Amino acid sequence: MLIKFLLALLLALPGAASAQTIYSYTDERGITHFTDRKPDTGVEVRVQRATREPEAFLDVRRTGPDEAPVWWFRNRTQGPLSVRLALAEAENVVSEPELPGVFVLEGGVERELVTIGALEPHRSWRYQLQTETVPGRAGARHDPDQPYRLPLPPEGEFRVGQAFGGEFSHNEPGSYYAVDISMPIGTPIHAARSGTVMDKARWFSGSGTRREYHGQRANFVRILHEDGSMAVYAHLDYNGVLVRPGQPVRRGQVIGRSGNTGFSTGPHLHFVIQVNRDMELVSVPFEFEAADGAAFTPRAGQMLAGPAIRPNSRPAARVPGG
Secondary structure (H helix, E strand, O other): OOEEEEEEEEOOOOEEOOOOOEEEEEOOOOOEEEEOOOOOOOOOOEEEOOOOOEEOOEEEEEEOOOOOOEEEEEEOOOOOEEEEEEEEEEEOEEEEOOOOEEEEEOOOOEEEEEEEEEOOOOOOEEEEEEEEEEEEOOOOOOOOOOOEOOOOOOOOEEEEEEOOOOOOOOOOOOOOOEEEEEOOOOOEEEOOOOEEEEEEEOOOOOEEOOHHHHOOOOEEEEEEOOOOOEEEEEEEEEEEEOOOOOOEEOOOOEEEEEEOOEEOOOOEEEEEEEEEOOOOEEEOOOOEEOOOOOEEOOOOOOEEEOOEEOOOOOOOOOOOOO
């Protein structure tokens, strides 16, 4: 019997694998020490930042005999994950349940999704199992009960570099309705709306303009809202995420520090609201809340002050950002 298994993973918006910063120092005896905690010592301490690769939302494993393999899928995030399974190049194959199909895995859950076997047991059989993942539950509606709080600290003024439909990088469904706010590295980032931390990446460093490479290497926090929509706070600093997956956060809570990581030309915060529509991650328009409680749509060049808009602000030159 000839059996060929090939798993093709088609991934969407991967996160980051866990890692640590390594500190090293040499003591008075000439012995070099390595630790993952910043040492309290008077000698010179060397810092080695971790180098990470993007990690998939989904872990896949196979159990069972070759004649009837069972596929198990684990959602690595702490929010719903939609998984589409399909068979390609299938010969003499039957599956239970029948494929293609879309399944939803809740946060952190691993379960069996499909069993595959030969339709006629005495003949050879082969297939490709294709897996596509999109965070969130299909059909979620964006229905906030109030405008979003500015994700900014109470002090300081910050300029909108790109707004909705920005030509530099806001030209795809997942980022069209995004806003880039320029700010110094290390600026506290506040939650714009209450929710639960779904995923994060915090160990990337460096930035650049190669979308295919740097686009997956931005530190971020993804927060799931009550209505099923998700807020993404991206380009955070190395180790600049201050919350953990599964943690509830309240509106206005500090969740991280701004940075310049991933697909970016300068320090800024990329903020976007996304929903899963028919297995496509798309951005949706949103409004911020002004100091007087009124709602406003951010525009390029606008100056933002604290958790509100500065009165009588005038558009300024656009500052590119990812």
